[in-house]
Amino acid sequence: MASARKFHNISGRFKMRNGSLRDPVIAYETWGQLNYQKDNAILLFTGLSPSAHAASSEVDHSSGWWEQMIGEGKPIDTDVYFVICINSLGSCFGSTGPASINPQTGEPYRLDFPVLTIEDIANAGQVVVESLGIRRLHSVVGASMGGMTSLAHCILYPDVAESLVTISSAARAQPFSIAIRSLQRELIRSDPVWDNGNYLASPNTGLRLARKLGMLSYRSAEEFQKRFGRELVPEERQTDDPFDIDFEVESYIEAHANKFIGTFDANCYLYLSRAMDLFDAADHGGSVEHALARVGATRVLIIGVETDLLFPLWQQRQIADGLDNGKREVQFHSLASLQGHDAFLADMDRFRPLICDFFNCTMNQPSRLRSIHSPK
């Protein structure tokens, strides 16, 4: 399958909060057309693990991670908007990260990569925006870590985005989530194959265990109860090993973890994970309130999910309350999804209408352009 990935090469030194990189590259994908006024762009930041491939396109037909949300006639309608999705700095899907070659040594950065911050990811995204000749964004959008990055972008560049959407995100990491991520990193670092970051083959045991813990923090007990109850795997898959997989819920998590390994670089995972812990909007202005007061967007949509353990509802309210200065249009939605932190990927029926409404889409109407482009 052809890739729709584009690259922006940053020439020279790219300053980060804790160091700098020489000549880094930022991978991104775009959908739709930038209009003549260059005022219809939506910048999308991702969570920890996705690439910039948020949706399929003419070039790359494979489904993206937000396939149901982005496209012609979809809630973020690419007949109307020019959508840019950024592969985070520090990731491993085309953007420079710990797995990339350090041009100064000819070796991968590994643990010599500077300590990454959410602000660095936001800055790298803004460089791409500027490279496309865009001065004003219609919106910045992100969920999870992407929501943190979107918030950071709006704090660092208050004059760029007219509106902001954050989903299941936070103005600063809460200690429970720091503790979960800290343990995930320790699972990777405890894998002997990790070899203090100098692995030749991927430390898949550590990555699998970290992903399993991730799955537990991304979903909810309520969902597992409804989906799996105490169902056992079929008898032919049961073994004599008393600690082997017996319950369907164990099998489900095993399958998800096995899908993850091989796709993600371990050191990149460590850096991105730590970046979330370190994010604290209060670093910009002395308090979360002061930081949020800097945001220039005049319309904001904040969505949270009742069952989210990792970015709980009170953190969404904190963002919404902090942004509600009486001068902005602030929409806050608390969703009763069972899918926890992953609801923005799994419970599309609840999310689509809210995103559609915010972006003034005409969902469920066959789009004019789509009907023209459609093969039949």
Add this chain to the structure above:
Amino acid sequence: MASARKFHNISGRFKMRNGSLRDPVIAYETWGQLNYQKDNAILLFTGLSPSAHAASSEVDHSSGWWEQMIGEGKPIDTDVYFVICINSLGSCFGSTGPASINPQTGEPYRLDFPVLTIEDIANAGQVVVESLGIRRLHSVVGASMGGMTSLAHCILYPDVAESLVTISSAARAQPFSIAIRSLQRELIRSDPVWDNGNYLASPNTGLRLARKLGMLSYRSAEEFQKRFGRELVPEERQTDDPFDIDFEVESYIEAHANKFIGTFDANCYLYLSRAMDLFDAADHGGSVEHALARVGATRVLIIGVETDLLFPLWQQRQIADGLDNGKREVQFHSLASLQGHDAFLADMDRFRPLICDFFNCTMNQPSRLRSIHSPK
């Protein structure tokens, strides 16, 4: 320090649900005096990790795991009651478990130990009760896994206990908790030192990681937020390693995990952990409702905690509703403790009055016997 531990040797074959043991031993501790009528005994089952040392005594002055609850003048008043705490079959504090020597081979059982169930632990406890000449118990009490065991005891021996107390427990394991425990076991089993159960030294990396995950499931995000916020460890303890401990919450969990290793046998942990997954009261009568209908206790106290992730409130309600047949006195309490599943150990101010009230204690009154025994 002298140990107050007693042992009951079971002669011959002890039948389990999945096999049998020859000549197993059950360790237990007692407090108070069995009265002439032998009707003042309270049987206490423990959670996964504690020993039978629930409280200090004249013989063993060291604090027990429920020190504030059991003793002269305390909510479970040993001036009035004869309290028996059982070290679970399968554990490693005196009772026969996977780390014990199999008399038939002269080697530790290790993974040859039969698959353990909660019912086996209840049966072993009942053997101790009978060995003491006790036909009727005033009460059976347990929290967490101990609550499951108490429930199993009352289902298997409906004529023995007059009353029942379960705290933060369940009539059957929920899939979210199965998934957490499954991952904990995998963390131990992934430690190369575990060596398929045949370790010579303790697989401490695996145990430490499993305990860390345990800590995350035993407490609550709300508590961590209040206690730690985003506090960093003192600067002199920070290192250059970007993945070392920076936040106080990481340091807290590290300290707890380090305290755990060296005290608990890895194979015992695996067996006890799996026993919780396997417990389903519905195995006795076809449904949870039918199983609970078997319980003979005429007074029951069911306590749950709003922030408990592992044994959530709905599971406490399920027990209380199932026991409420109109003929029994059923007390159900939902506590607003922030300490999650660990609240019965950490939030004593909320738990003491309920336990005291149920056992008709005269808390805060200097006890007659204590004032006699007191050194000054």
